[in-house]
């Protein structure tokens with residue numbers, strides 16, 4: 592159990608009205624705790640949202656020792672607040688920490704910190720359909736030192752951002768670019784962690800896709816550049832000839848909470864499910880034979896993001912009839928229903944706070 596000291600703001604901000612967008616507005620408070628080699632984690636506090644003051648020689652600015660998480664809080668009509676599977680985020684944060692030589696955080700402390708901060712700012716949880724409070728826990732190396740070595744000091748922080756409906760006009764399929772020049776992750780690298788570096792090296796591919804009118808990149812494996820791995824911030828699923836297929840976790844793919852959720856639901860509904868290697872060639876062939884029935888991305892931000900167009904080299908494939916597929920819609924309705932408390936929760940994924 593953390594002993595969290597709470598200092599409330601004396602000048603609360605005005606709550607936003609109208610469109611929230613994503614990641615632009617921040618609540619009144621933040622969580623912060625400090626790690627030093629001698630004391631371990633200590634000084635846990637919730638305090639007014641404020642800027643940081645760090646030496647220009649701080650490790651984070653030079654060698655990128657940083658990890659993060661992303662989850663959401665929801666409020667139902669009666670005002671009850673929920674988190675969705677925060678234990679999965681707590682565990683993954685520690686997987687990332689180990690890979691980046693950073694200190695782990697006890698899972699129950701991570702969940703307690705998230706829950707306490709969300710409760711402090713519970714009036715900031717939006718309630719319009721499709722909206723939620725996005726939660727961003729992150730850890731940075733804070734030692735003042737230019738040598739290349741794991742930092743001896745860290746800060747773990749959590750900030751909150753009310754976010755709007757991802758889809759303003761319903762679940763419209765997106766266009767995805769299969770990237771065959773740049774790679775995101777390699778075997779033995781950091782693909783399975785949530786670290787800022789993975790995003791920094793993905794920007795060039797993303798810019799290339801944007802320039803051509805595609806909204807996201809689907810990355811290929813870094814060795815053969817043959818097998819599809821995942822989208823920028825989403826895992827990827829295909830319905831091929833009645834089977835639900837997704838790339839096998841191989842160390843260069845991020846193990847998404849939503850991916851795990853979708854697999855569990857599809858299994859419980861009796862769909863044939865396969866986790867395996869999927870080549871871009873296989874997708875081309877399946878599409879030509881009329882067997883590529885649905886494609887969708889999964890991630891906390893969008894939940895389910897239907898894909899309508901895939902581009903690989905000179906081939907542009909359309910998926911389905913340009914509308915969201917049956918399974919994609921069923922998954923979206925079920926997952927968001929469980930998150931909001933309007934659907935039964937047979938796996939006990941929802942946590943009331």
Ligand SMILES: *Cc1c(COP(=O)(O)O)cnc(C)c1O
Pocket residue numbers: 661785821822823824825826845846847848849850889890891892
């Ligand atoms: C966060 C993330 C995902 C999705 O994970 P969820 O836990 O479902 O939100 C997928 N890919 C990458 C690279 C990510 O960073």
